[in-house]
Amino acid sequence: MSQQQTKNCITLQGSAQIICEYLKFAINSVLFQRGLCSPETFKTEQQYGITLLLSEDAEIKSFLTKVLAQTEEWILNKKISKLSLVIFNVANEEILECWDFNLQYEDGDAALSKENNETIGSKDLKQIQQKIREVMLQVAATISYLPFLDSRCSFDFFANVKADCDVPENWTVSEPVFIANAQNVPFKIFSTSLHKMETVVSYKFVD
Incomplete structure (x- = not known):
């Protein structure tokens, strides 16, 4: 039993x-699916038991690396509750679509945390990856019902952080995202036993 628990230990960092x-x-x-980057810049990679796509564009990779590095730091310090990928019309800056990644903090395994003198989760990694796989398949399926983006669009990120959070120079304070006549589609939730992730896409509904 002890070996099984050790095998399933997940630290806050992990x-x-x-x-x-x-x-x-x-x-x-x-x-990729929303046509925000050239399709030829993506490569395939196996993850969670399925084939996924990653952009090889140098600017995109650098931008995402910085965003996710800052996000990880905020997560470790419990400073962030939501990261949003916002898609907007370049011509008039109207927000057409918003992907919210809502984060909740969980307590983990009390006994293991006491034993290791740090907060530990005990959920099986394979089970976590299976849940993530289900979410990724849902994300891939959204293209069938999301409205076609018929204007030139770009994207940006917004983070919902605590008031006492230090915000880097390359991040700016902004107003909450608002989409007129919005429709929301929630996806399956997954948990590591230390963090719970809920993904929701909101989009402008057009009759």
């Missing part, structure tokens, strides 16, 4: 890395 890895693949999937 859990934050799992969350950010999911964000990397989910964001890349959205960028």
Whole structure:
């Protein structure tokens, strides 16, 4: 039993890395499916038992690396509750779509945490990856019902952080995202036993 518990131990650092890895693949999937990056810049990679896509564009990779590194730091310090990928019309800056990645903090395994003198989760990694796989398949399926983006669009990130959080110079304070006549589609929730992730896409509904 002790060996099984040790095998399933997940530290805060490990859990934050799992969350950010999911964000990397989910964001890349959205960028590809919504036509925000040239399709020829993507390469395939096997993860969670399925084939996923990652952009090889140098600027995109650098941008996402910085965003996710900062996000991981905020997660470790319990400063962030939501990261949003916002898609907007370049011509008039109207927000057309928003992918919210909502984060909740969990207590983990009390006995293991006391034994190791740090917060520990005990959820099986394979089970976590299976849940993430289900979410990624849902993300991939959204293209069938999301409205076609018929204007030139770009994207940005917004983070919902605590008021006492130190915000880097390359991040700016902004107003909450608002989409007129919005429709929301929630996806399955997954948990590492230290962090719970809920993904929701909101989009402008057009009759």
